[in-house]
Amino acid sequence: xxxxxxxxxxxxxxxxxxxxxxxxxxxxxxxxxxxxxxxxxxxxxxxxxxxxxxxxxxxxxxxxxxxxxxxxxxxxxxxxxxxxxxxxxxxxxxxxxxxxxxxxxxxxxxxxxxxxxxxxxxxxxxxxxxxxxxxxxxxxxxxxxxxxxxxxxxxxxxxxxxxxxxxxxxxxxxxxxxxxxxxxxxxxxxxxxxxxxxxxxxxxxxxxxxxxxxxxxxxxxxxxxxxxxxxxxxxxxxxxxxxxxxxxxxxxxxxxxxxxxxxxxxxxxxxxxxxxxxxxxxxxxxxxxxxxxxxxxxxxxxxxxxxxxxxxxxxxxxxxxxxxxxxxxxxxxxxxxxxxxxxxxxxxxxxxxxxxxxxxxxxxxxxxxxxxxxxxxxxxxxxxxxxxxxxxxxxxxxxx
Ligand SMILES: *Cc1c(COP(=O)(O)O)cnc(C)c1O
Numbered sequence: 385x386x387x388x389x390x391x392x393x394x395x396x397x398x399x400x401x402x403x404x405x406x407x408x409x410x411x412x413x414x415x416x417x418x419x420x421x422x423x424x425x426x427x428x429x430x431x432x433x434x435x436x437x438x439x440x441x442x443x444x445x446x447x448x449x450x451x452x453x454x455x456x457x458x459x460x461x462x463x464x465x466x467x468x469x470x471x472x473x474x475x476x477x478x479x480x481x482x483x484x485x486x487x488x489x490x491x492x493x494x495x496x497x498x499x500x501x502x503x504x505x506x507x508x509x510x511x512x513x514x515x516x517x518x519x520x521x522x523x524x525x526x527x528x529x530x531x532x533x534x535x536x537x538x539x540x541x542x543x544x545x546x547x548x549x550x551x552x553x554x555x556x557x558x559x560x561x562x563x564x565x566x567x568x569x570x571x572x573x574x575x576x577x578x579x580x581x582x583x584x585x586x587x588x589x590x591x592x593x594x595x596x597x598x599x600x601x602x603x604x605x606x607x608x609x610x611x612x613x614x615x616x617x618x619x620x621x622x623x624x625x626x627x628x629x630x631x632x633x634x635x636x637x638x639x640x641x642x643x644x645x646x647x648x649x650x651x652x653x654x655x656x657x658x659x660x661x662x663x664x665x666x667x668x669x670x671x672x673x674x675x676x677x678x679x680x681x682x683x684x685x686x687x688x689x690x691x692x693x694x695x696x697x698x699x700x701x702x703x704x705x706x707x708x709x710x711x712x713x714x715x716x717x718x719x720x721x722x723x724x725x726x727x728x729x730x731x732x733x734x735x736x737x738x739x740x741x742x743x744x745x746x747x748x749x750x751x752x753x754x755x756x757x758x759x760x761x762x763x764x765x766x767x768x769x770x771x772x773x774x775x776x777x778x779x780x781x782x783x784x
Pocket of ligand 1: 444515541577
């Protein structure tokens, strides 16, 4: 039985009737950019994320660019971000003319190592962009402490973590700005590109709103240069239908993650990642000790609410990850390597100074070990069991 990595139809098609109603409403209105549905969507997002301002925009990448532009970050400035992330985090910084400075990550939670970040702060550092990778918060206490000490802006990349919590607070509402994505593979997947920027700060909200529309305020008067980062009315109308169901999507992913962890952790050579080895919190530096294991399962810290954008295994041993991936592909089970190359290893950043790209060895190692398996909310019990069956056989080395 084939199991896709993601099946957006399984989530969208049961909502067809409501989605058609939303489409018809927008078609009848004749208004296709911004408008009342975008306003309502922003208010609904602000309520869910317990934040004062929510600014809908054209993509998660544009939300990051908008935040950087609103803060006036540009040539000569440095912005600190994790090396192990999707390209958009780094690309948005480079596009402003600022220099991205890549920092190693924690092998347990995959997020930026705040202590290693501290070592890369210079007099040019203007901002830090933690990414809440795969749906779990980075160590925001440590990042906030660092930002306070060095007077840095904090832009949270929450593209994979909308609705995720840390110590009870929604990710994206702790720093100055939080940026979210509605790309179809994200937990709140839209019908094309879309994004959101949030902030508690009135002035920062105003600046971002101006940037969204060519820096225009009032009409045809431009005191700053912005862009076209607006959201389509149709996108907002359709996303509102899905936002109303969002809690059930998260619950489904959490249920599936718990099932995988229960089933896999019974197997020989499989362990759950140990929070005691987290570099962010403990600096034990004995993470290599865990590598007697064949597979390390992802863990949600007790103080975080993980929303499982990905369920990412670490497959230990040279060539082992690729072997498991080949086996899953052969059996029709979707899987993907997020990400095979770290940011400091990208060709487009090869010209950056060594200091921007140094000391990312854990990220490099993760890029050879990680494998994400299907976790979407609508997986059936048979599909879950098929994934468990194939991986179990591979681990045991028996016939599949
Ligand atoms: C998806 C993603 C983005 C970009 O979002 P888009 O809406 O695709 O532009 C940024 N950062 C991370 C970590 C992402 O996963």
